[in-house]
Amino acid sequence: MSKLNFSIFRLIKAFWNTSISKELEYRLNLFIEIISVIGNLSGSLFVLSIFYKGGFNLGGWTWSESVVVLAIYTILDGLTTSILQPNLSRIVQQVQDGTLDFVLIKPVNSQIWLSLRVISPWGIPSIISGFLLITYTFIIGKKILSLYSILLFCLTLISSIFILYSLWFIIATTSIWFVRIWNANEVLRSVLVAGRYPISAFPAGLRFVFTFLLPITFLTSVPAEAILGKISLSLIIFSLLFSLALLFLSNKFWNFAISFYTSASS
Amino acid sequence: MPIISARSVSKIYKVSEKAPGLKGTLKHFFERRIRIIKAVEQLNFEISKGEIVGFIGSNGAGKTTTLKMLCGLIHLSSGSIEVAGHNPEQRDRNFLRQITLVMGQKQQLIWDLPPMDSFRLNAAVYGLSDRETKRRINELSTMLELDNELYRPVRKLSLGQRMKAELLASLLHRPTVLFLDEPTLGLDINSQIRVRQFLAEYNYKYGATILLTSHYMGDITSLCKRVLLIHDGKLFYDGLLSDLTNKLSPYRLVKLSLTDSDSAHFVSQFGQLVEYDDHLVKLLIARENLTEVLTTILNQFKVKDIEVTDPPIEQLIGKLLKSGNI
Numbered sequence A: 001m002s003k004l005n006f007s008i009f010r011l012i013k014a015f016w017n018t019s020i021s022k023e024l025e026y027r028l029n030l031f032i033e034i035i036s037v038i039g040n041l042s043g044s045l046f047v048l049s050i051f052y053k054g055g056f057n058l059g060g061w062t063w064s065e066s067v068v069v070l071a072i073y074t075i076l077d078g079l080t081t082s083i084l085q086p087n088l089s090r091i092v093q094q095v096q097d098g099t100l101d102f103v104l105i106k107p108v109n110s111q112i113w114l115s116l117r118v119i120s121p122w123g124i125p126s127i128i129s130g131f132l133l134i135t136y137t138f139i140i141g142k143k144i145l146s147l148y149s150i151l152l153f154c155l156t157l158i159s160s161i162f163i164l165y166s167l168w169f170i171i172a173t174t175s176i177w178f179v180r181i182w183n184a185n186e187v188l189r190s191v192l193v194a195g196r197y198p199i200s201a202f203p204a205g206l207r208f209v210f211t212f213l214l215p216i217t218f219l220t221s222v223p224a225e226a227i228l229g230k231i232s233l234s235l236i237i238f239s240l241l242f243s244l245a246l247l248f249l250s251n252k253f254w255n256f257a258i259s260f261y262t263s264a265s266s
Numbered sequence B: 001m002p003i004i005s006a007r008s009v010s011k012i013y014k015v016s017e018k019a020p021g022l023k024g025t026l027k028h029f030f031e032r033r034i035r036i037i038k039a040v041e042q043l044n045f046e047i048s049k050g051e052i053v054g055f056i057g058s059n060g061a062g063k064t065t066t067l068k069m070l071c072g073l074i075h076l077s078s079g080s081i082e083v084a085g086h087n088p089e090q091r092d093r094n095f096l097r098q099i100t101l102v103m104g105q106k107q108q109l110i111w112d113l114p115p116m117d118s119f120r121l122n123a124a125v126y127g128l129s130d131r132e133t134k135r136r137i138n139e140l141s142t143m144l145e146l147d148n149e150l151y152r153p154v155r156k157l158s159l160g161q162r163m164k165a166e167l168l169a170s171l172l173h174r175p176t177v178l179f180l181d182e183p184t185l186g187l188d189i190n191s192q193i194r195v196r197q198f199l200a201e202y203n204y205k206y207g208a209t210i211l212l213t214s215h216y217m218g219d220i221t222s223l224c225k226r227v228l229l230i231h232d233g234k235l236f237y238d239g240l241l242s243d244l245t246n247k248l249s250p251y252r253l254v255k256l257s258l259t260d261s262d263s264a265h266f267v268s269q270f271g272q273l274v275e276y277d278d279h280l281v282k283l284l285i286a287r288e289n290l291t292e293v294l295t296t297i298l299n300q301f302k303v304k305d306i307e308v309t310d311p312p313i314e315q316l317i318g319k320l321l322k323s324g325n326i
Helices: A002-023 A028-053 A063-097 A102-103 A110-116 A122-141 A147-173 A184-197 A204-212 A216-227 A233-258 B022-031 B061-072 B116-124 B130-144 B159-171 B189-206 B217-223 B242-249 B263-270 B287-300 B314-324
Strands: B002-015 B034-050 B050-057 B076-085 B101-104 B177-181 B209-213 B225-229 B234-240 B250-258 B274-275 B282-284 B303-309
Touching: A002 A122, A002 B116, A028 A063, A028 A122, A063 A102, A063 A110, A063 A122, A063 A147, A063 A216, A063 B234, A102 A110, A102 B101, A110 A147, A110 B303, A122 B076, A122 B225, A147 A216, A147 A233, A184 A216, A204 A216, A204 B234, A204 B282, A216 A233, A233 B034, B002 B217, B022 B177, B034 B061, B034 B209, B034 B225, B034 B234, B050 B061, B050 B217, B061 B076, B061 B101, B061 B177, B076 B274, B076 B314, B101 B159, B116 B130, B116 B159, B130 B159, B159 B189, B177 B189, B189 B217, B209 B217, B225 B242, B234 B242, B242 B303, B250 B287, B263 B274, B263 B282, B263 B287, B282 B287, B287 B303
Parallel strands: B050 B209, B050 B225, B101 B177, B177 B209
Antiparallel strands: B002 B034, B002 B076, B225 B234, B250 B282, B250 B303, B274 B282
16 A cells, blocks of 8 residues: 555656646746736635625625635635646547547556646645635734634545545546537636635525535535634535545546547547 | 457447538437447457567558557457456556557657656656666667657657657556557658567567557568458458468469560460560469469570569558458
């Protein structure tokens, strides 16, 4: 087992070494990315502030609590830019041109390969500013974070990453059959955007959809509630189990799908 | 004990068909017409360890499909395959460590980076130590005559250099079963020869089994004693390349150099005339009458020189594949 883990870490290191050296050919990107994160974030903060200036209360969430939700969204958005998007959007292309062959022929878990093959450093500014924003709200609110709530936050954040990843991966997997039809990137990115504000701020009908049909609640609101100490332990456990179930399902679905792979012909 | 065995292997594809134009597209959108294509039908063959076998057939005959089934990339519709003691479909790691697939028209090297980076990645995939990786890269690059190219971005390499680097990347883990799909596609004659020599050397050095498809008959004739000829998904011939010549052409090519140019015209009536030029006559003569006819000619005419050969296999198979009549 330890040997296996070692080789997986070594592999991921090799993966990321190659992709970072490739990405860093384009230095201007970092500058553009930082500008765009600052622009996006201040835009969203401005919209939020309009709500609160007008005395409007977003589903019982205070200003600083809503900012935490926005910060978590920013973190997930950064992860999407760095890992999910560059990897999962390639799956469709690899099915299309048949280079998936080279992945399937390697003695490596193909799902791990496809999900972590490349990393793009351009999401890092988002991830950092998300964490900074959370720290800032706690400093401003003069609240002290307990180790316990940090732990709960980490757990729920991990489960939200797993949920987002699994859904995305499942949709990308369907390209084995449909080859071109789905554009999973657009679908999942817009799902994520809905998590920019607290879910309870949405009307009841949408709230239902976002909780039970598209699990957006689990993406941003649940981690926010965890760090703010507004959450029950049972919901945290449910969120964890739910994410693990989805992860398991994505793996089963992938293994099922590749038996239908026809490989683009020569 | 064969290292590769295929029993009653068939693969059926369902393909939807679309008529051209907007009308056809709309119709296709609402109502898919599905056609069933038998890519491969009832294939049976065995390959022993260390053999180099040529897999020949026209485009769309089912060669690539078969190769990919042998690698476990495509699942069979029926039948069974065993490669190195494994069922390829299960993609067991021990199985995948022993094989490789090289495709002339697809590449695994990272386009923007030097081949060295791709090699390092593969070394990590197969868990090779840095020292071992270096040793193997040195050895293979010497065999392939690659040198400075390893440090230049792949996009800056010539097709021949790229293919050689591609081979190196695919063989770094020292596989014992090689599936090569048109490995010399688009290469100039020198690079083709270099790749052939390399494959022969690799086969000799590591006792590797090689199954190779190619449209360049030169690859097949210089590397493979045995060929599998596949046509329309069915195995048409499995045996020695030299025997295939007999089967395809029941004739021998006889080159006669005559002292007297007048007799050339008469000589040409003893067989199927191929070429006729003053003193020189080239004839195709049926194998079974060969000695008889030659005796007659030698008795009746003054012959300066005589040469009996098989008609070139490239031409025979080329003709066969072109006509499609098997």
